[in-house]
Amino acid sequence: MDTFWELFTDYTLRNVALGSALLGIVSGVLGCFAVLRRQGLLGDALSHAALPGIAVAYLLTGSKAPLVLLFGAGVAGWIGTLLIGRIVRDTRISEDSALGIVLSTFFGFGILLLTYISKQNDANQAGLDKYLFGQAATLVASNVITMAILGGVALLVVGILYKEFKLLTFDPAFAASLGFNPHRLGILLTTLIVVAVVIGLQTVGVVLMAAMLVGPAVAARQWTHSLRLMIGLAAFFGAAAGVSGAIISVSDANLPTGPMIILSLTTIVIASLLFAPARGIVWDWGRRRRQRTLALNSAGPGSGLMLPATDPRPSVKKGDEQ
Amino acid sequence: MSTGFVIMLTGVLVASACALLGCFLVLRRMAMMSDAISHSILPGLVGGYFIAQGPNLLVGFLGAAVAGLITITLVEVLKNTGRVGGESAIGIVFPAMFALGTFLVSKYFANVHLDTDAILYGSIEFASFDRLFIGDYDLGPQALWIMGSLCGINLLFVGLFYKELKLATFDAGLAATLGFSPILLHYALMAVVSITTVGAFTAVGAILVVALMIVPAATAYLLTNRLPVMIALAVGFGALAAISGYWLAILLDGSVAGAIATMTGVWFGLVLLFSPTQGLVAKFRRTGQQRTQFAADTLLVHLMQHENTAIAATESQVAHLSSELRWTPPFAETVIGLALRDHLVERQADRLALTSHGRGRAEAALEHHG
Numbered sequence: 001m002d003t004f005w006e007l008f009t010d011y012t013l014r015n016v017a018l019g020s021a022l023l024g025i026v027s028g029v030l031g032c033f034a035v036l037r038r039q040g041l042l043g044d045a046l047s048h049a050a051l052p053g054i055a056v057a058y059l060l061t062g063s064k065a066p067l068v069l070l071f072g073a074g075v076a077g078w079i080g081t082l083l084i085g086r087i088v089r090d091t092r093i094s095e096d097s098a099l100g101i102v103l104s105t106f107f108g109f110g111i112l113l114l115t116y117i118s119k120q121n122d123a124n125q126a127g128l129d130k131y132l133f134g135q136a137a138t139l140v141a142s143n144v145i146t147m148a149i150l151g152g153v154a155l156l157v158v159g160i161l162y163k164e165f166k167l168l169t170f171d172p173a174f175a176a177s178l179g180f181n182p183h184r185l186g187i188l189l190t191t192l193i194v195v196a197v198v199i200g201l202q203t204v205g206v207v208l209m210a211a212m213l214v215g216p217a218v219a220a221r222q223w224t225h226s227l228r229l230m231i232g233l234a235a236f237f238g239a240a241a242g243v244s245g246a247i248i249s250v251s252d253a254n255l256p257t258g259p260m261i262i263l264s265l266t267t268i269v270i271a272s273l274l275f276a277p278a279r280g281i282v283w284d285w286g287r288r289r290r291q292r293t294l295a296l297n298s299a300g301p302g303s304g305l306m307l308p309a310t311d312p313r314p315s316v317k318k319g320d321e322q
Numbered sequence: 323m324s325t326g327f328v329i330m331l332t333g334v335l336v337a338s339a340c341a342l343l344g345c346f347l348v349l350r351r352m353a354m355m356s357d358a359i360s361h362s363i364l365p366g367l368v369g370g371y372f373i374a375q376g377p378n379l380l381v382g383f384l385g386a387a388v389a390g391l392i393t394i395t396l397v398e399v400l401k402n403t404g405r406v407g408g409e410s411a412i413g414i415v416f417p418a419m420f421a422l423g424t425f426l427v428s429k430y431f432a433n434v435h436l437d438t439d440a441i442l443y444g445s446i447e448f449a450s451f452d453r454l455f456i457g458d459y460d461l462g463p464q465a466l467w468i469m470g471s472l473c474g475i476n477l478l479f480v481g482l483f484y485k486e487l488k489l490a491t492f493d494a495g496l497a498a499t500l501g502f503s504p505i506l507l508h509y510a511l512m513a514v515v516s517i518t519t520v521g522a523f524t525a526v527g528a529i530l531v532v533a534l535m536i537v538p539a540a541t542a543y544l545l546t547n548r549l550p551v552m553i554a555l556a557v558g559f560g561a562l563a564a565i566s567g568y569w570l571a572i573l574l575d576g577s578v579a580g581a582i583a584t585m586t587g588v589w590f591g592l593v594l595l596f597s598p599t600q601g602l603v604a605k606f607r608r609t610g611q612q613r614t615q616f617a618a619d620t621l622l623v624h625l626m627q628h629e630n631t632a633i634a635a636t637e638s639q640v641a642h643l644s645s646e647l648r649w650t651p652p653f654a655e656t657v658i659g660l661a662l663r664d665h666l667v668e669r670q671a672d673r674l675a676l677t678s679h680g681r682g683r684a685e686a687a688l689e690h691h692g
Contacts, residue, residue: 040410041354048529091600093348096409097540100353101590104533108583111529112570115577133424207361211417214410222405254428259421266418273405281403 010250012137017246019139019147020261023203024238026151027196028216029158031238032231033189035217036169042084042190044210045099047197049080051110051206054131055117066143069131070198077194080106081187107206134205136246136257147199154195157188165189166227204258212238215265222276241265328463329446330568333582335469336522337534337560342476343515344539345553349491354409355394355512356535358416359519360528362393364423371431379464383520390516393419394509446526446578465525472521479514480553487511488549530579534560537586541593544600559589617657620647622666622684625676638673
């Protein structure tokens, strides 16, 4: 409870919690579209692809200002996006391979550049690699303001183009027939995801960014069939995971913030998958069992309809196997 | 053996072990599983460290392999619930595992040197210093032994189950009807991928494993339609990336793993551009040729339609053509050049006239497109 009050009084905790909550909201909203379009791993690829951008931005400007580095990260992530799109459209290589190619080669190049920079007898580079794992604890007020502006713009674009994005997500062919360009809309949506990734790099880092986009959306999908509600819930889950992760990590000095956010988020995802009304997996088990008892009872000895010892009906068997 | 040679040889062995399996991952659209496994073995390593009360190669290896298998199973279970898409399932499981690993490290081993950086980009640079001993006898660099055995295991796996893998990859339904279990094969393949990842990542780190599994295989896929050729090419490209990456790292004085991953990308990029069948350049050239060919047909049909009519004189003027057919002057020139070269039209002062050959082509084109 003490830690909870510190949210409002403690400067560091307030920044960390605010930054994490912002990340949760932005990635939750954008993640909904990514997950529904079956591009859940795009965020993972883009966050890795952003790394060389940080190194190049530093090499070109010599500046370590977060804004400069994150701009570089955004550009590199965006180039990665275009490359993935080109590979998927113009060759027979499937999307998952294209993601893996861009992810691993860009990231490898980023590592090469970072090690190259660190060998240049230049003590100034120290700290570039904090973007690998994220260091939410080092967030200061100006970082949070930058994040808020970037995230605000991204959310504003989603708000304005909500109908278009919805159409693109559920029926791209229909969107095309109405005169929208699904290809351009897709690129715009991915660009917004790059913005979310850029916000996330400072907080949770490259590796854990994938979960920030996928987790809230998957959890929210369990509770509703409406896209509007799903987006709202995802933003809420993302923010809740961000704040609770920040509180947990501050309550124990040894715990890193990023992983704690992801573990909170994973808890929300598991709870939603299991217990959400209607779509919860636990209810399935009960339902299956009732159905089977019902079937066995109605096919009891008197009915002359005995089910064979191994029930061949796939719906019942499937439940047993899983 | 010199240090550089050991590094390159280790790189080539890692590349070969990875490429052998990578071809099947790429073809089965499971490329991102290698990414997931490479990140999620962290808690397994920590668990191994905890059980052995210190760094122990074998226990750590086993722990990591178990973590890999847990990841595969969790992804499969999540997918089978029908609530989560395959790619989202991966996106939930591996960050959770990685976060769990980082959490365990910072909670219980904060004072122990278990370097998360090294997990991401390995330490192939020290390959020749970490040596394998039996008793006091120095058998040589440990990484060479590990990667050599993994190469052997993977070669054996692909060799023994080649037919089954091929069938399950290209026609899972047929494989099932013939009595192979695609699920069993899936798990077997994933288990080998997982062991390879664990072994390779002690040598070269998580990212290079992903790069060497996916990128050379995808590069090979752009060059051939035959599986054996693809596997051979993938191994070749992997080895090429390992050797050229080593020299790039020397040149820049940077991370060898990073440089090798970069080189896999460079070779992929070159093939993506210049592959004779799938390459972008070939593709654009083909599209351009088709466009000119089609435009030439349009020109012939246009001329034929207006032959022997009152406006034939104006309609067949070269200057009029580009405005009538909405071609830019250079494009019109290319098209007319093609038509003249093939003797489909003749130039008569400032006009074009169909040859008999051209008239035949125009009729054929009308019929064909018509």
